[in-house]
Amino acid sequence: MNLFTFLLVASSLCLIHNADAVDARNTTISTEEDLELDWQLKLRNQTPVKTIKTTAGIYDCIDIKKQPALKHPQLQNHEIRLRPTSLPNRMVSKTSSSHKTGTTILTSVDCPDGTVPIRRYKKEDLIRAKSFSDSHVSNIHPMTKEYPGQHLAILRSTKLESQYGIRATMSVNNPLPVDNTQASMAEMWVQSDVGDQMNGLQAGWI
Structure with missing residues (x-):
C-alpha cells in the first residue's frame, strides 16, 4: 500500500457557532460517555x-x-x-543570525x-478535543466569503522519503472578539496514513 504523508499547516481564526464544539462546560454527555472519559484519563495521566x-x-x-x-x-x-549520534544530511546544523528563538511556558x-x-489531561480537554474534531476538523475550506476567518493549506506527498520536521510561522492580527461559543486557534499538523491506520501530531494554540 502507498504511504501518504500529509503535512497540514493551519493558521486560522475560527469562529465556531456551535457552543458544544468548543466549550466543554456547555457540553452534555451521557453516563456511558462520562465513564469512557474517566477510563481515557486513567490511561493518559x-x-x-x-x-x-x-x-x-x-x-x-x-x-x-x-x-x-x-x-x-x-x-x-x-x-x-538523549544526544544524537549524527545529523541527517538534509538538516542544517547552523542557526541563521536572523533567527530568533521564542520563549515558551515550558521554560x-x-x-x-x-x-x-x-x-x-483534564476531562474538559477530552470533551473539547472530541467536539472540535467532530464539528470542525472534517470541514477543510479555503478562506472565502462562505467560510470567513478560516484558512487551511495542505501539502500532500506520496514519496517514500524521510521527513525530519516541519516549521510554521503563524499569527493573527487584530482578531475579532470571541465568546463562549467561539474559539481562536493556530495549529500545525503532521499526519501519516498507511492503509487503514492513521497517526498524527498536532501542535499550536486554541
Missing part, C-alpha cells in the same frame, strides 16, 4: 515523578522510558538517545533528569 503547577496548567514529570509516545506498537523496543517547568514534562 500516569503516576508522575514530580508535579509542577503553572499558569498554563499542571505538568507531570514522567519517566522518559514510560512516556505515552512509547506505547505505540512500532516504538515498543525503541532505544531513547519554567524544571523536571528532574530522566523525565519529560507532560501536561496533565
